[in-house]
Amino acid sequence: MIDWSRVDELVEEIGAEDFGEVVELFLDEVENSIGVYAEGADDAVIAEEQMHFLKGAALNLGFEALAQLCLKGEKAAASGRVGVVSPDELRTTYEGSRDVFQAELPARLAA
Template identity: 45%
Template sequence: MLDWSRIEELLGEVGEDEFRLILELFLDEVEGVMMRLSHDDPAQLETDLHFLKGCAWNLGFSAFGALCDLGERSVHDGNAAGVIIKDLLGSYSESKKVMMQGLDAALHPARRAQ
C-alpha cells in the first residue's frame, strides 16, 4: 500500500519537520483535488488523476498512485466512466490512515513499546 523506502528516503533528505510540512501540503492539495473528481469533464478528470498519481508516487502512496495511473489511462482511452471515484477515495483514505499510523511509529519508537 505504501512505499516505505520512498517515505524513509524523503524523510532522510528533508528531516522530520520539513517532511511533516510536505505531508500536510500533500494532504491538503490531494484532498482538494479528490473533492472535485467528476466524470462530467473527462479532460479535467484525466488531468486530476495525473496530478494525484504524481503526488502519490512522490510521497510513497504506491497503491493509490497505481489506481490513479490506471484511471488516467482509462480516461485517456476514452473510458472515463470506468474510473470508480469511490475506489479512489477509499484507497486514498486507507493509505492516509496507514501512513499516519506507520509514520508515528517510525518517528517515535518508544511509543511502540507502550
C-alpha cells in the same frame, strides 16, 4: 499499500523537521483534487488531469496503491473512457492508505 522506502528517502531529502509540513500539504492537495475529480469524473480531460496529478503526488509520498489506481484512471481517461475509477473507489483507496500511513509513521520516524 505504502512504499516506506520512498517515505524514508523523502524524510532524508527534506529533513524530519519539515516532513510534517510536506505531509500536511500533500493531504490537503489530495483531498482537493479528489473533490475536483468527483465533480468532473465524467469529463475525460478533467479526469485525466486529476488522475495524473494524484498519481504524481501519491508516488512522491509513497502511496503506492493510490498511485496504481490513478495510473489506471489516467490511462482510461486518456483514451476517452471515464468512470473506470469511481470517486468512491478513489476516496476509499486514499483514505485506507492515509490511515495506514498516519498510524505507522510515528514509529518509523522514531526509529
